[in-house]
Amino acid sequence: MGKDDKEDSGFGFKDKAKAEDTLRLLEKHDANYRRLTVRGLLGRAKRVLTMTKAEDKIKNIKEAMEVFENWLAELEKNKEKKTDKKEKDREQKSEEKERKKNKSDDESDSDIEMEEKPKEKKELPADTVSGLGFKDQEAANNTLKELEGRDPDYQKLAVKGLIGRAKRVLTCTRDETKLSNIKEAISIFDKFLDDFDTMHLSKQNNPYISLAIVRTCVHLADANITEQQKAFIEAYTSAGGEYKRLRTVLETEGGKTWDIVRNAALKQLKEKHADAKLFNEKDEPTAEHLEMLLWAYSPEPARVKKLIPETNETKHDNDRKRRSSGHDSDDTPSKKKKE
Template sequence: MGKDDKEDSGFGFKDKAKAEETLRLLEEHPLNYRRLTVRGLLGRAKRVLSMTKAEDKIKNIKEAMQVFENWLEELDKNKEQKTDKKPEKKEVPKKKEKEDKNGDDQDSSSDSDVEMEEKAKKPELPPDTVPGLGFKDKETADGTLKELEGRDPDYQKLAVKGLIGRAKRVLTCTRDETKLSNIKEAISIFEKFLDDFDSMHLSKQNNPYLSLGIVKTAAKLTENVTEQQQSFIAAYSSVNGEYKRLRTVTAANGEKTWDIVRNAALKELKEKHAEAKLFNDKDEPTTEHLEMMLWAYSPEAAKVKKYVPETKEDKKEDTENKIEDRKRRSSARNDDDSASKKKKE
């Protein structure tokens, strides 16, 4: 990836702040892409250091490199931990293996059926990127900005920067004058959007998501849960707490997606509870605070994570249900066999 592509995407290593912004922008991309990009930026940073004499620039670039190196180190550490936790494969006794092959072990057969059914039932998660975005011409650019309206500000900026980068790459391999003119008009519209975005400090309006587990805990701490909030929590659960996928999950009204509905609701609540106390003397969320937490948001997310436990999925109950289901299958199979024998007799 060339220099222009990196700058178009907003990635860089000018200083510590730029490096942190780069990592935040990269969160929208697959892990392998993020790793390769960070390593590439480190390589470029080292080359720039070898040609730079200004002390302040050297200091800033070194701080940016440290941010990237820490990120890579943390990534490798997490990878090692996952590898260490990988369970060892137990050797199946020959007798048991023979029984499985002969089909005499009905429980094992039943397990296989359940697993196959579970896989068949497992729904595919919706995509996490908004469809219909483009840079073909002025109309397409206007439609793109309309499609991004009301969504998370950070996502809007990232999407537009990505489109500008792609548009500029297309320009280098296009000769048709009409197409060139149309794409340049689209780029101009996007660049104006970014200028307005920065001048109005719209990033401050971003509403970072609390985890699904904390949202479920908040729902248990209050009786004042509206139908709309219940529907939002259900939608958040349906995507397994992967908030980016809410961009393509339509809300109950069938018109807007949940990310847009959430931001609109939070805008009202943030104005309404601007002066409200968020925690009581026992470090418990107040009623006003819980009202925002039900939308997976808190002005003091770090403190919420510290004092509010996450509600975990009840895996024990799920396992018991599967065991009971297997027992019923096995019992039904035995009953059928008995009935068949009696009929023959």
């Protein structure tokens, strides 16, 4: 019964011409009905493909599907444009209302939040690496070069994300040259991932110790801290303790980002202290261990978290202020006694 209804309606997907006729017939219906019908036809077409072996039929159905997919993509694009316009109109109206009605407490509070939040964001570095792409072979190679030396887990995640995006672009692109270029880029990324797994590069990842623990280690290390380590901790602090942001913070001298500098330094230290003890009899980190901890890394992060307390910067500053004010208050009564 359902099949007869569909045939009577004139909707179908047997070839490109039928798909185009279907879209013309749908024009007299409302937008929601058109969208649901096209999606339904696409679903049926995909099921038919799984049961069809005739090459001509498969080719014709795929061409019909492409017509429907392009129609849906165009519909989505127009929808986004309309949404953007509506949002802009709403924003303009909202701004006008805020200017006219600035007496409300709720509105004044929201104004403060809107002003303060962007400032907080500006103070922190970005956490997204630029220069990554998949448009062709050159872009893929440049991407891998840009990722070189960074955290292995991030490299794998970034490449997988690019492959996913590239495959989505392929589904809505008809330009043969563009399709060929993107496929070449994907093949380069696929080879990278194969090599990544074969070489077990995930084992080379250096998980970060929290900034609060690193601050404690600075006190423990006392004078045994290099200028480069100090600069790294300063960069880690400027990133708000968010290690992902170190991917965009440059070292002043070398010109490389701190995530790359850190990995290079830890590679040497891990080889140098491969057999070193990490804790002494008092469960304190050894000098060798501290060298790595000052780079926000430990081979035993769980034990470090358990044994080494955190030093909160604000708390440390407050303690220092209290000690300072304590000295002042001691001076006052002593002066009074003398008088």
